[in-house]
Amino acid sequence: MNVLSDTMTSGAEVRRPVLAWLHEWVVTVDHKRLGIMYVTTGILFMVVAGLEASTMRLQLAWSGLHVVPPETFNRLFTMHGTTMVFLVGIPIVFGFGNYLVPLMIGARDLAFPRLNAMGFWALLFGGLLLHFSFVGGDGLYGAGTAPAVGWFAYAPLTARAFTPGNSTDYWNLAILVAGFGTIATAVNMVTTIVTMRGPGMKLGRMPIFVWEILTISGLTLIILPPLSAAQIMLLLDRFLGAHFFDTQAGASAVMWQHFFWFFGHPEVYILVLPGFGFASEIIPVFSRKVIFGYVTLVAASVGIGLIAMGTWAHHMFAVGMGSPLNAAFAASTMLVGVPTGIKIFNWLGTMYGGKIRYSTPMLFCCAFLFQFLCAGLTGIMLAVAPFDWQLTDSYFVVAHFHFVLIGGLVFSIFGAIYYWFPKATGRMLSERLGRWHFWLFVIGFNLTFLTMHVPGMLGMPRRIYTYAADRGWEVWNLVVTLGVPLQLAGVLIFVINILWSLRRGQVAGDDPWDAWTLEWATTSPPPPYNFEVVPVARSRRPLWDLKHPDDPDGPHE
Amino acid sequence: MTSVAVGDSADVDPRWRGRVGMIGLIVAETSLFSVFVVAYLYYIGKSLNGPYPKEVLELPVFNTICLLSSSITITFALRALRVGAARRSGVWFLVTIALGVVFLVGTAREWYGLIVGHGLTISTNLFGTTFYSLVGLHASHVTIGLVILTLLCVFAFAGALRGSQVERAEIASWYWHFVDAVWVVVFTVVYVVGR
Numbered sequence: 001m002n003v004l005s006d007t008m009t010s011g012a013e014v015r016r017p018v019l020a021w022l023h024e025w026v027v028t029v030d031h032k033r034l035g036i037m038y039v040t041t042g043i044l045f046m047v048v049a050g051l052e053a054s055t056m057r058l059q060l061a062w063s064g065l066h067v068v069p070p071e072t073f074n075r076l077f078t079m080h081g082t083t084m085v086f087l088v089g090i091p092i093v094f095g096f097g098n099y100l101v102p103l104m105i106g107a108r109d110l111a112f113p114r115l116n117a118m119g120f121w122a123l124l125f126g127g128l129l130l131h132f133s134f135v136g137g138d139g140l141y142g143a144g145t146a147p148a149v150g151w152f153a154y155a156p157l158t159a160r161a162f163t164p165g166n167s168t169d170y171w172n173l174a175i176l177v178a179g180f181g182t183i184a185t186a187v188n189m190v191t192t193i194v195t196m197r198g199p200g201m202k203l204g205r206m207p208i209f210v211w212e213i214l215t216i217s218g219l220t221l222i223i224l225p226p227l228s229a230a231q232i233m234l235l236l237d238r239f240l241g242a243h244f245f246d247t248q249a250g251a252s253a254v255m256w257q258h259f260f261w262f263f264g265h266p267e268v269y270i271l272v273l274p275g276f277g278f279a280s281e282i283i284p285v286f287s288r289k290v291i292f293g294y295v296t297l298v299a300a301s302v303g304i305g306l307i308a309m310g311t312w313a314h315h316m317f318a319v320g321m322g323s324p325l326n327a328a329f330a331a332s333t334m335l336v337g338v339p340t341g342i343k344i345f346n347w348l349g350t351m352y353g354g355k356i357r358y359s360t361p362m363l364f365c366c367a368f369l370f371q372f373l374c375a376g377l378t379g380i381m382l383a384v385a386p387f388d389w390q391l392t393d394s395y396f397v398v399a400h401f402h403f404v405l406i407g408g409l410v411f412s413i414f415g416a417i418y419y420w421f422p423k424a425t426g427r428m429l430s431e432r433l434g435r436w437h438f439w440l441f442v443i444g445f446n447l448t449f450l451t452m453h454v455p456g457m458l459g460m461p462r463r464i465y466t467y468a469a470d471r472g473w474e475v476w477n478l479v480v481t482l483g484v485p486l487q488l489a490g491v492l493i494f495v496i497n498i499l500w501s502l503r504r505g506q507v508a509g510d511d512p513w514d515a516w517t518l519e520w521a522t523t524s525p526p527p528p529y530n531f532e533v534v535p536v537a538r539s540r541r542p543l544w545d546l547k548h549p550d551d552p553d554g555p556h557e
Numbered sequence: 558m559t560s561v562a563v564g565d566s567a568d569v570d571p572r573w574r575g576r577v578g579m580i581g582l583i584v585a586e587t588s589l590f591s592v593f594v595v596a597y598l599y600y601i602g603k604s605l606n607g608p609y610p611k612e613v614l615e616l617p618v619f620n621t622i623c624l625l626s627s628s629i630t631i632t633f634a635l636r637a638l639r640v641g642a643a644r645r646s647g648v649w650f651l652v653t654i655a656l657g658v659v660f661l662v663g664t665a666r667e668w669y670g671l672i673v674g675h676g677l678t679i680s681t682n683l684f685g686t687t688f689y690s691l692v693g694l695h696a697s698h699v700t701i702g703l704v705i706l707t708l709l710c711v712f713a714f715a716g717a718l719r720g721s722q723v724e725r726a727e728i729a730s731w732y733w734h735f736v737d738a739v740w741v742v743v744f745t746v747v748y749v750v751g752r
Contacts, residue, residue, distance in 0.1 A: 187581035191581060195569045195570075195574045195577055226592045238678050
C-alpha cells in the first residue's frame with residue numbers, strides 16, 4: 001500500500017482529477033477517511049429521514065389533513081425510525097470512534113483497517129438497500145413499496161399473510177447487512193483500544209470518549225447479534241414457512257418483542273454514550289478545567305453499559321408480563337438513572353468555577369445538559385409501570401425518546417462536529433453561522449418536542465395518520481409542527497456552514513481550542529500515519545504536560 | 558497493513574491484536590447462538606402436531622465423537638507447526654478436516670431421514686422450525702470452519718505456515734474449538750433436554 005498517496009487533500013495541494021480523487025476514497029483503509037465517510041453518510045441519511053419527519057408533521061399539523069395517503073404515512077414513520085437509528089445514529093457515533101480513537105490513544109490506525117472498510121461499505125450498502133425499497137419493494141405481489149411495519153416491526157404484522165410483497169424483506173435484509181458491518185466495526189474498536197494504545201496510554205489515562213467507545217463496542221458485540229438472530233428467524237418465517245413468531249402454530253409473538261428490545265434498549269445507550277463522550281471532551285476544554293471525577297465518570301459509563309442489558313422489557317409493560325417481571329424491569333430502569341445522574345454532576349462540577357468560553361461546541365453541550373436532564377426525568381416517569389400503562393404508545397413517549405436522541409445525542413453530535421471539524425479539515429467552521437444554527441435549532445427543537453409532551457398526556461397515540469377535530473389536540477400539534485421549519489433552517493445553515501468553511505473557513509492550525517488530548521498534538525488534518533513520533537502519555541492530559549512541562553498533571557491524579 | 562515503528566504500542570504484545578479480535582468475534586457468535594438456544598428451549602413441547610422429538614430423534618453419538626476429537630487433532634496439528642514439522646502438521650489438519658466432513662455427512666444423513674422418512678421439515682411444526690435452524694446454524698459454522706481448515710491444510714503442506722503465521726493458525730483454531738463447544742450446547746439442548 002502506498003502510504004504517501006493517502007495524504008489528505010488540503011487546499012494547498014495540486015488538484016487531481018475527480019476520478020482519481022474518488023478512487024482514493026473508495027479504496028481507502030485509513031481510519032480517518034472512513035470516519036469522515038461514516039459521518040458524512042450519517043448526515044446525508046439524517047437529511048433524508050428529517051424530511052420524512054417533516055412530511056409527517058405537516059400531515060399532523062391540524063386535524064383531518066390529507067398531505068399524504070395513510071399508507072404513505074406508515075411508510076414514512078417506518079423509514080424515519082429505521083433510518084435514524086441504524087443509518088444516522090450508528091454511522092455517526094462509530095464514525096467519530098473511527099476518526100478519534102486511534103488519534104486519542106496514540107495509534108497509527110485501527111487494529112484491522114480492511115475489516116474497518118468492510119464494515120463501512122456493508123453499512124452504506126445496507127442503507128441503500130433499505131432505500132431501494134421505494135423502487136423495488138413491489139415485488140411479485142405488487143403490494144407496498146417501502147416497509148410499513150414500524151421500526152420495531154412487531155410480529156405478527158411482519159408475517160407473510162399481513163405484509164405480502166417484498167417491502168418487509170428489504171427492511172429485514174438491509175438491517176441484517178448493516179448490522180454485520182456494525183458488529184465488525186465493534187470487534188475492531190475493542191481490539192484497537194485493548195491492544196494498540198501508544199506508549200504510556202494506560203487504560204486509566206484514556207480520554208472519556210475512548211472509554212465510551214470501548215463500552216458501546218463491547219455492548220454491541222453482545223446485543224446486536226440477537227437482533228441479527230431474530231431477523232434470521234423472521235427471514236425463515238417469511239421465506240421457508242417456519243413458525244418462530246406464528247401464534248397459530250403455538251409460537252409466541254411476544255418472543256419477537258423480547259429479542260428486539262434486548263437489542264433495542266441497549267441500542268439507545270450505544271447511541272447516547274458516545275454523546276456523553278463528546279460532552280466529556282468538550283466541556284473541560286471550554287471550562288478550562290480538568291474533567292471533574294474522571295473515575296466516577298468511567299465507572300458510570302461502564303455501569304450504564306452493564307445495567308442497560310437488563311432493562312429491555314420496560315418497553316413491554318403494556319404487553320401483560322405480570323407483576324414480578326414488571327417490577328423487576330421498573331427497578332432496573334430506575335437503577336440506570338443513578339449512573340446517568342452521576343454524569344450530570346460530573347459535567348456540572350467541571351463547569352463550576354471554570355473560565356467558560358461559550359464557543360459553538362460549548363453552546364451545544366450546555367443545551368445538551370438541560371435537554372438530556374429532561375429526557376432522563378421523563379424516562380424515570382415512564383419507568384413507573386402504572387404511569388407507563390397510561391401513556392404507552394402515546395406522543396409523550398415520542399417526545400421522551402426524541403429528547404434523548406435529539407436533545408441528548410444530536411446536540412452533542414453538532415457540538416462534536418464544530419469541535420473536531422478543524423482537526424479533520426484544517427479549517428474552522430464559522431462561529432457566526434454556528435450561533436444561528438444553534439439558536440434556531442434549540443428554539444425549534446424545544447418548540448416541537450417540549451410541546452409534544454402535552455398532546456401525549458392528552459391521550460394522542462403515536463403513529464396515527466390523522467385525528468378527530470374534537471380532541472383538543474389541534475393547537476398543540478400546530479405548535480409542534482411550527483418548530484419544524486426552525487430546525488430545518490438551522491440544519492440548512494449548518495450544511496451551508498460546512499460547505500462554505502471547507503473552502504473559505506479560517507485556517508485552524510494544529511490546536512485551535514488549546515485542548516489537551518492527543519489528537520491535537522498532530523497536524524490538522526493529520527497525516528495518514530497520524531503522528532511522526534507518538535507522544536508519550538504521562539497523565540490523562542498528555543498535551544497539557546507537553547505544553548506545561550513545569551506543571552505536569554501527573555502528581556495531581 | 559500497520560507497520561510497527563519505534564515507540565509504537567509499547568505496552569501490549571502485538572500478538573494480542575489477533576487474539577482479542579477473535580475473542581470479540583466469539584463473543585458476538587455466542588450471543589447469536591444464545592438466541593437460537595433460548596428459542597429452542599422456550600418452544601420445547603409447544604408443537605401443536607407431530608412428529609415430536611421423542612419419536613424421531615436419535616442420539617448422534619458417533620457424530621459427536623468425531624467432532625469433539627477434531628478439537629484434539631487440530632491441537633496436534635498446531636503442536637507440529639510450532640516445532641516446524643510442516644508435513645506432519647498438514648496430515649493432522651487433514652485428519653481434522655476428515656472428522657469435520659464425517660460430522661457434516663452424519664448431519665446430512667440425519668436430516669435426510671427426518672425429511673424423507675418422517676416428513677419433518679422446517680415448516681411442519683415448532684420442533685422442525687427450531688431444530689433445523691439451530692442445528693443448521695451450527696452446521697453452517699462447521700462449514701465455514703472447514704473452509705478455514707482447508708486453507709490452513711494447504712498452507713501447511715506448502716510450508717507457508719512459519720514464524721508469525723503459526724500464531725495466526727492458532728487463532729484460527731480458536732474458532733474451530735468454539736464451533737465444537739457450541740456443539741456440546743446444541744447436543745445437550747436438542748438431544749438431551751429436548752428429547
